[in-house]
Amino acid sequence: MKLHQRTILLTGGTSGLGLEFARQLVALGNTVLVTGRDAAKLAQVQRELPQVHTFQSDVSDPAAIGQLYEQVTTQFPALSILLNNAGEMRKLNLQDPTRNLHDVTRELDTNLAGPIRMVQQFLPHLLAQPTAAVLNVTSGLALVPYPLAPVYGATKAGLRSYTKALRVQLQGTRVRVFELIAPGAKTPLNDAFVGDVREKDLMDPRPLIAQALRAMQRDKEEVYPGIATALRYLSRLAPGLLLRQLSKGVAESLARLRPPAPTTR
Numbered sequence: 547m548k549l550h551q552r553t554i555l556l557t558g559g560t561s562g563l564g565l566e567f568a569r570q571l572v573a574l575g576n577t578v579l580v581t582g583r584d585a586a587k588l589a590q591v592q593r594e595l596p597q598v599h600t601f602q603s604d605v606s607d608p609a610a611i612g613q614l615y616e617q618v619t620t621q622f623p624a625l626s627i628l629l630n631n632a633g634e635m636r637k638l639n640l641q642d643p644t645r646n647l648h649d650v651t652r653e654l655d656t657n658l659a660g661p662i663r664m665v666q667q668f669l670p671h672l673l674a675q676p677t678a679a680v681l682n683v684t685s686g687l688a689l690v691p692y693p694l695a696p697v698y699g700a701t702k703a704g705l706r707s708y709t710k711a712l713r714v715q716l717q718g719t720r721v722r723v724f725e726l727i728a729p730g731a732k733t734p735l736n737d738a739f740v741g742d743v744r745e746k747d748l749m750d751p752r753p754l755i756a757q758a759l760r761a762m763q764r765d766k767e768e769v770y771p772g773i774a775t776a777l778r779y780l781s782r783l784a785p786g787l788l789l790r791q792l793s794k795g796v797a798e799s800l801a802r803l804r805p806p807a808p809t810t811r
């Protein structure tokens with residue numbers, strides 16, 4: 547599909563992979579609408595890329611999605627691509643008794659319910675365009691559980707399942723459905739995982755996003771940059787081995803997270 551002179555809505559475009567998407571999509575000559583929660587980060591993107599349009603919006607909040615829809619479709623009726631990128635990953639100790647029931651599912655609202663609600667809200671608009679697309683950013687951790695970030699992996703596996711179902715439901719329409727199965731990348735998302743993930747295993751966002759955009763231009767529905775290709779095959783051929791590999795060091799890392807034990811005196 548053509549990725550030039552398009553109007554593209556990109557969630558979480560203020561950092562990491564999203565910011566790189568914004569840079570490359572602007573360079574290709576598109577109108578890019580960037581969302582995020584933090585006003586200071588949105589202002590920073592605006593300074594770096596004066597061509598983008600920013601919207602402060604929290605993808606985990608259904609009311610905010612409704613407001614975003616009104617604003618965006620009024621100001622940019624030619625919107626034809628939705629790029630669901632916003633996400634967060636947390637290291638969670640499931641034995642932590644202080645974790646409350648609301649907090650434990652926080653990533654579900656942003657990483658899974660967020661894209662599902664965005665699609666639901668914007669789909670009628672996309673279906674009315676001459677050609678349109680949705681791209682959902684999942685992860686290599688959709689293919690294998692990552693015991694240090696158990697809820698994150700569940701959200702990405704869920705989003706991958708939803709994306710495949712969405713593609714089937716939209717067959718015969720003018721809306722294409724793409725999935726970026728992203729490998730570990732050098733972005734702030736991994737700041738909390740220093741010592742758990744080897745720096746040299748993290749991919750530079752520039753070639754990663756370039757590969758994702760080339761795949762969209764070639765109508766390739768799924769793209770597995772870098773080490774995600776190895777995860778794709780290993781998760782089928784040796785899923786147990788892969789899980790054991792990703793389980794190494796989990797107990798030690800979680801032990802470092804635990805609040806100090808109460809003193810007995």
Ligand SMILES: NC(=O)c1ccc[n+]([C@@H]2O[C@H](COP(=O)([O-])OP(=O)(O)OC[C@H]3O[C@@H](n4cnc5c(N)ncnc54)[C@H](OP(=O)(O)O)[C@@H]3O)[C@@H](O)[C@H]2O)c1
Binds near residue numbers: 558583729731736
């Ligand atoms: N980096 C990796 O290793 C990796 C690997 C596989 C997949 N991914 C996926 O790639 C996507 C981007 O991750 P990243 O590595 O670029 O992370 P990042 O650098 O932490 O950026 C996350 C972006 O999402 C925004 N965001 C977070 N929660 C949001 C919310 N509720 N509503 C709206 N915006 C929100 C953040 O801005 P605000 O905080 O201002 O809202 C920021 O712009 C995520 O879906 C992630 O799961 C990343």
